[in-house]
Amino acid sequence: MPGNRPKAELNTEPQVELDSPGPVDNYYQFYSKAKESGTFGDYASAADDYAMAASLARVFGEDDERLMDSLSRLAYCHYRLGALEEAESAYREALTLMERYHKGKHPDRFASILWSLAVLLCDDKRFEESVEFFKRSMAVSQNWAGPYDRFVADCFWGLSKAQTGAGQLEAAEESIKQAIEIYEHLAPLEGAGVKEFLSVNYSNLGVLLMQGKRFEEATLFLEKALKLRPGLDQNRVALLNRLSTCYLKTKNYDRASRLIKSNLKGTAQLFGANHAETIRLELALANCFDLNGRPEDSINLFKKTKKKLEGTNLESGTEAALMAACLFEMVLCYQKLDEQSNLKSTLEEIVNVYEGRYPDGSGGYKGAIPTKGALYADCMVKLGEIENKRCRYKKARACLSDALIVRKLVFGEEHKLVADCLLKLAEIESRLNLPEAAEKLRAGQKMLRDLRNRA
Template identity: 25%
Template sequence: MRWSSSGACRCRRCCDARSPVRPIAPAIGYAHQRGVIHRDLKPSNIIVNEDVGGTPTAGSHAVPEIKVLDFGLARITDADVAVTTYITDAGTVQGTWAYMSPEQARGNPDEIDVRSDVYSLGILLYELVTGQLPYDVDRAPLYERTRVICEAPPAPLSRRMRSIDRDVATITLKALEKEPRRRYQTALALADDIERYLSNQPILARPPSSVYQFRKLVSRHKAPFAFVATVFVLLAVFAFAMALQSARIAQQRDRALAAERQSVQEAEVARQVSTFLVDLFNVSDPSEARGNRITAREILDKGSDRIERELKDQPAVRARLMERMGIVYTSLGLYDRARPLLEDALDIRRRTFGGEHREVADSMDALGGLMFVDGKHTEAERLHRGALAIRLKTMGEASLETASTQDILAIAIRREETHEAIAEAEQLFRSALATRRKLLGPGDRTIAQTLNNLGLLLSQNKRDYAGAEPMFREALEVNRRVFGNEHLEVSTTLNNLALLLRDSGRLDEAERSFREALTLDHKILGDDHPVVGILVNNLANLLQRKGDLAGAEALYREALALSRKNFGDTHWEAATIESLLGGCLTAAQRYAEAEPLVLESYPIIKSNFGDAHPRSAVALKRIIDLYEAWGKREKAAHFRTMVVQARR
């Protein structure tokens, strides 16, 4: 009968006396000795006659008769063969892809010798052992077939079978070496190693070490060794279990004591922080207020001054208060006041606790958050990565603190807008979301935060509006349930949802969401907060898309004034709004007014993000669009050359 890869000859016990692989290798070796290289060994070219063979001896079986067909890449004789055999020619691929050696796949006849047939025998042996081919190349394009055969390692045999003899795997993989010099040098050498394996002798495919020789001895005397090994394993397992239990008890005791000490320290720090804050808000002398209302900014300023004077000998309390006040200053948009407090808190904690303490990570995240909103994205990312390394080392991945740092690090990474950055940010967002859902359950506000952030990535960076919208709507529902309708988290989610609706063409729905969010931010943050400026800019962009250029211009100018007031004239955010205003004036055909805006903003954006960043590319395109619309073709061409240079 013909040996087929789907027939009964695909046996698991590949190297016993009945297996077709045992006589095939000597048969091919016989051909090699007479100067014949087959070059197309495969199941359809082998006939196995199990009714004819040598006379069996006691304890053995008759060796089947093998006939190898189609020497010299002859035509295909089996209609069931689903692969193509090509004619021999220099520079042409020859053989059957699934059973082809790397040198055949490269199409260079000068490289092909008897070791190519050894490789094909290795494929046959692999298929007999596992019931599968080591590579799936039949459906792959031509270039991918060649790459897999020449470069990809074969799938480990242990992955295809639960139990595989190491010698069988070694013989098979040696025959499948990519470099011919590392294979068996002849088919007879392969046949010799198979015979060695069957007679429990050391195979030649690796050095016969003492351990290896002992293993062979065991294989010849299995019963006594199995009994001794069982007793030894039982004793070892018992001893290991006792030692492990003792170590676990000691570890739990140490953790309990450490947790108790930390709890006492935390309680004392919290008590002192609370006392300080209560005292800070008390105005003991009526004349101090002089009938005026005291603002939160004044209270913060008073507190930051008192920290320096009164808490010099209490570093943990001092650092905690500095961090809290720095975060509040950041939320108020007072970045210059926040930075020294957060930097000092980080420095104190490093000196007090060392470099790998959870409170050091807290300070790094707080300072990183300030750096990010202040436009220092590289520094922000560096701080958050350092915090995440501490979290993973001290608390592991499945902790809420780690999830929090993953979330804010992903926000910083996403700003880079490269394919690699977006992929890393998405992985961090999804990891944080999974941890928070598992540990907190549905409806927690931090889950809504991560949903917001992941939704922004999907909608703005991947244009996956269908995937992002349910995340925004779930986040909006959670925030409204947790905070009520008038909260900053609600306005943030409304803004993000509006951006998605705008970008997906649902402009009227987007305008309603933008205006609702802007009304909330004016009420919560006041008229001069940086976040208000961002929302005003977003609404301006929407009105421009709807064709209301006059309304868009007014809002762009309002957003630009706010950004300059909060960040200065040379900040990238102010420059971005200036560029957008220039684009709006270009659309209104007010070219002379648009020109200085787009020209002055581009260098600032480029210096912050680099030539190749999408923000820089969009700003440069506004300059080109201006001169094209203005009819100044030479200037447009000049700036178009800068686009080409930026892409190099």
């Protein structure tokens, strides 16, 4: 055995010194590990190894392509980990190196780094900065690949999001239309992937037009988006919601009700019949019946939904809010049908919901709504009007006083609905011969004058 050999023999063996790995070998070792980790979604490990690779690549000189490449990949890992500050720093250094040494050789990478930085800035809500980087990326892509390249369309898409965030809505609309034009040109050639992007941009344009209250135009693009999204998923549910809203706004109640019914069926399959989103759609369908001059059908569906809500166990805040919304829509139907008794009892049920006194069917009570908002105030105004007609002035005053407090909290001290409350209170307090009546009357009238003068 070697350990038993004489010293002389041992000393005669050649002394071989192994070479240690050089910077190049070490660089590729860390780079390869990082790439493998990133492939499997382990961005934390990938970031550590890309950082080591970048550090080693600095030995090669800042004009070496490996430094720029490692930094851009490191930036992407930081971005995926949500470390936007670190990602931005790495992207900016990679961009500086790209502009200084490599942009002529790699225009595609140049455009990609600009685009990645634009996306990061958009996510960080620095929209105006993001707009400039999207424009730079697009200019590089158009010069390199031509005006109908898919990446140019992606740049227009991203640019529209940044412009929307920056409040540049007209420019955003034009950018989405440019993206759509390119995707439409590419769709017959590239198939399903482009059609997916096309559907999203049709939908985005529809949303933008809805924000500008251009509902008829919005329906055209939302219908196109719907045709490209035949499957059942959450995106289709959201799309149907937007489209039905547009048809409600344009008073096409038949089309709206068909879309809501279709969406209701799909949502029940996706989430279940007692899910909050399914219940919201039932309320929307009942409201559509009411708008279409079918208050009796509307009431029947509202009652069915109310019964379902009484037996569900959603989160208390969500459940109470849905119950209040359901009951308030019933109030509007009872008003149209002039069913005063049902109207008053339903308004009182809403008050019970807000105050946590609504029975849950098992001897307890549903959770209260923590914040009394505009709907609660509207209910108290209506209750006040009913009590006023019945000459129960003290009860009417209590209801309207409560409504006034809430409306001031919701809308501020000066608002048309606050003025309306003041005038109604003044009328009731004058019947009670209270001195506050004259002051409230003057305050309400002055508020309305001031609001008209500023309009």
